[in-house]
Amino acid sequence: MKHTVFKKANILCFLFSFAAMLPLPGQELETCTDSNCHGNLMGSKYVHGIAEESCETCHERNSGAHPADFGREFSLTDSMPALCFMCHEEFTGAENIHQPVKDGDCAACHNPHSAEYETLLVGQIPDLCFTCHGWALGKQVNKSENIEAKINGSSYVHAPAGGGECSFCHNVHASDHSYLLTYAFPKGLYAEGKKENYELCFNCHDSDLLVDESGEAITEFRNNGKNLHYVHVKKEKGRSCSTCHNMHGSNNSHLLEEYIQFGDWKMPLNYKESEMGGTCWTGCHQRLDYDRSD
Numbered sequence: 001m002k003h004t005v006f007k008k009a010n011i012l013c014f015l016f017s018f019a020a021m022l023p024l025p026g027q028e029l030e031t032c033t034d035s036n037c038h039g040n041l042m043g044s045k046y047v048h049g050i051a052e053e054s055c056e057t058c059h060e061r062n063s064g065a066h067p068a069d070f071g072r073e074f075s076l077t078d079s080m081p082a083l084c085f086m087c088h089e090e091f092t093g094a095e096n097i098h099q100p101v102k103d104g105d106c107a108a109c110h111n112p113h114s115a116e117y118e119t120l121l122v123g124q125i126p127d128l129c130f131t132c133h134g135w136a137l138g139k140q141v142n143k144s145e146n147i148e149a150k151i152n153g154s155s156y157v158h159a160p161a162g163g164g165e166c167s168f169c170h171n172v173h174a175s176d177h178s179y180l181l182t183y184a185f186p187k188g189l190y191a192e193g194k195k196e197n198y199e200l201c202f203n204c205h206d207s208d209l210l211v212d213e214s215g216e217a218i219t220e221f222r223n224n225g226k227n228l229h230y231v232h233v234k235k236e237k238g239r240s241c242s243t244c245h246n247m248h249g250s251n252n253s254h255l256l257e258e259y260i261q262f263g264d265w266k267m268p269l270n271y272k273e274s275e276m277g278g279t280c281w282t283g284c285h286q287r288l289d290y291d292r293s294d
Helices: 002-019 051-055 127-133 147-152 197-200 226-234
Strands: 059-060 075-078 259-262 266-268 273-274 276-280 288-291
Touching: 127 147
Parallel strands: none
Antiparallel strands: 059 075, 259 266, 273 276, 276 288
């Protein structure tokens, strides 16, 4: 009996509170967000301009009575993502499209009304990216690498990744390059060693790594005055940067990998750093030492 009375009291409180939100007789509201019903939708730091102008650009009334049908009396003026593409650029022509964009799930990353983050993002970068590109509670949520672990759990982190600048290297909607990269970078272990294949890296790093055989002024990866980046990369079938380096983070200096994924084989790199060089002993070759002191 007490439970029934308490439940009825709660319902009455809700109805009185809801009634208090509604306009008084004769009072006109300029927009839906002027009321206490929907005012919170526009209360964040960044506001969607079109939502500020008119709710009816994206929402249209059905036959139901508002607010009695609790939202079912309105529908979107078009399906997603066609509704967004009425104003925003469509990405269907790109070779590679980010999966949420391909699925038309714009709201996975953007709030259509207002948000605390620029471009109406629903979370802060890189945490928003980690909702898909990290493994929640150690469980893999998709087929991608656990980028969150690489960045937050590594001793050495690539500067853009460590600074949360995901969009410095990746286009977040679509790209004609693999992995949604902003510039060209080869896919796989091998590529012809020419500058245009590595535009992404040479946007920051010195492209003389592929030209200067001595490399004295541009790299510490030298042996007896010979640039070993040149040796590994400057070939018709050169080793890609990602063959030996992890682009996000590593527990080895210079972002060097622990192993190289060579088909089904995790081939150890066996890199050991020394004061003036280092040693690697992979499945590609016998143990080799390099020393830049000469």
